[in-house]
Structure formats: structure tokens, C-alpha cells
Amino acid sequence: MADLTTEFARLRIDYAGQDLDERTVLSDPFAQFRTWLDQALASNLKEPNAMALATATREGIPSCRMVLLKGFDPRGFVFFTNYNSSKGLELHQNPQAAVTFYWAELERQVRIAGPVERVSPQESDDYFALRPPLARIGAAASPQSRVIPGRAWLEQSVESLQVLHPNGDIPRPADWGGYRLQPLSFEFWQGRPNRLHDRILYTRVASAWQLDRLSP
Ligand SMILES: Cc1cc2nc3c(=O)[nH]c(=O)nc-3n(C[C@H](O)[C@H](O)[C@H](O)COP(=O)(O)O)c2cc1C
Numbered sequence: 666m667a668d669l670t671t672e673f674a675r676l677r678i679d680y681a682g683q684d685l686d687e688r689t690v691l692s693d694p695f696a697q698f699r700t701w702l703d704q705a706l707a708s709n710l711k712e713p714n715a716m717a718l719a720t721a722t723r724e725g726i727p728s729c730r731m732v733l734l735k736g737f738d739p740r741g742f743v744f745f746t747n748y749n750s751s752k753g754l755e756l757h758q759n760p761q762a763a764v765t766f767y768w769a770e771l772e773r774q775v776r777i778a779g780p781v782e783r784v785s786p787q788e789s790d791d792y793f794a795l796r797p798p799l800a801r802i803g804a805a806a807s808p809q810s811r812v813i814p815g816r817a818w819l820e821q822s823v824e825s826l827q828v829l830h831p832n833g834d835i836p837r838p839a840d841w842g843g844y845r846l847q848p849l850s851f852e853f854w855q856g857r858p859n860r861l862h863d864r865i866l867y868t869r870v871a872s873a874w875q876l877d878r879l880s881p
Pocket residue numbers: 712715728729730731732733734744745746747750751752753809810
């Protein structure tokens with residue numbers, strides 16, 4: 666423990682890159698997110714669309730894992746997964762979620778929260794069709810979050826599907842598809858020197874966005 670404390674103290678960095686000002690941020694948080702995402706994309710970060718997704722059971726027991734953002738528009742933020750996975754079952758019980766993006770090299774974090782709903786079957790079909798054949802087979806072969814006998818079982822499941830669908834043109838499994846998180850809040854965090862970071866919170870109020878600065 667002591668060793669790690671020293672090691673972590675050595676990692677401490679002072680964020681000094683950029684600032685975030687409530688007078689100059691965009692009034693639409695989707696547009697502000699787009700600006701930051703574009704900058705993350707232009708910075709050649711590895712998977713800038715990766716986000717931590719937090720869900721919780723009906724009783725409020727939380728869990729968190731990474732997923733990839735596959736698109737967003739004023740309706741919300743879309744990711745794809747297995748509807749019968751642990752996250753799928755939690756979203757069925759409790760259709761609320763939060764996502765966090767962390768772009769370390771830009772000293773930025775974005776947190777977004779709100780209710781979640783499934784995208785339309787057509788949207789899931791359209792995205793599934795865009796996936797490479799092996800990714801389609803992989804999605805169909807994996808009973809995500811279930812205990813399986815071993816790696817060989819999974820590989821066998823893939824092989825069986827490859828025999829049935831040699832071109833990979835497998836239909837979308839009914840239990841695989843997209844979710845859309847409809848934001849009720851966005852928080853943009855910009856690292857600043859001496860831990861005096863900038864935090865701008867957008868909260869949905871009626872059909873407008875209220876802007877506030879939060880203490881770091
Ligand atoms: C960078 C990264 C991206 C991921 N993207 C996805 C994704 O888009 N969809 C998905 O179902 N799982 C994705 N995963 C795997 C999940 O983190 C997780 O292991 C899986 O979805 C099962 O989670 P659950 O048991 O909580 O439902 C990703 C993992 C990493 C590390």
C-alpha cells in the first residue's frame with residue numbers, strides 16, 4: 666500500500682492545457698460535445714469513442730463497464746450490446762444510465778446521464794449490417810455475460826455459425842441491438858493547474874439547457 670501511495674504520488678501531474686469558460690462554451694451541449702469529440706478524434710487518441718457506462722439494478726446496485734459510442738444526435742447517444750447481458754437486464758429493470766468519456770491527453774472528461782431506451786429494430790438492423798462478418802458472427806455466438814464452459818465452447822459456437830453462414834450474412838440476433846441514452850445532464854470537465862479545474866454543468870430544464878459552473 667505504502668509503495669503504491671508513493672508510486673501514485675509520483676504520477677501526479679498539473680493540468681495546464683486549456684480552459685473552459687461558461688461565457689464561451691456553446692449553449693447547446695450536443696454542439697459542445699461535438700467540438701470536444703472532434704478535437705479528440707483529431708488528436709489520434711485510441712478509441713476516443715470509448716465511454717464508461719454505469720447502470721444499476723432496481724435496488725440501485727451499480728455496475729460499470731466500457732462500451733463504444735456508435736453515434737449521437739439530438740435524440741441521444743447510441744451504443745450496441747446484447748439485450749440479455751448484465752447491462753441489458755439492468756437497463757430493463759432500471760432504464761437510467763450514465764456515461765463518462767475520459768480523454769487523458771486532452772485533460773478532459775465528459776459525463777452524461779439520463780433515461781435509456783432501445784433504438785428501433787430497424788436502426789439495430791442497419792448497424793448490424795455494417796459490422797464486419799466476423800463481428801456479426803461473434804455477436805451471435807456470444808451469450809454475453811453468461812458463464813460458459815470454456816474458450817473452446819465459444820470457438821465451437823463461432824465455427825458452427827460460420828458453417829451455417831459462410832458469408833457472414835447472419836441476421837441480427839433478436840437479443841442484440843442498440844440503446845439510446847437521452848441526456849438530461851452533461852458535465853464538461855477541463856483539467857486546470859493546482860486542481861482548480863473547470864466544470865460546466867448543463868441541466869435540461871423544460872425544453873432548454875441551464876448552464877452552471879461547479880466547484881472542482
Ligand atoms: C474499450 C472497450 C469497448 C467496449 N465496447 C463494447 C460495446 O460497444 N458493446 C458491448 O456490449 N461491450 C463492449 N465492451 C465490453 C464491455 O465492457 C463488457 O465486458 C460487456 O459488454 C459485458 O458487460 P456486462 O456483463 O456488464 O453486460 C467493450 C470493452 C472495452 C474495454
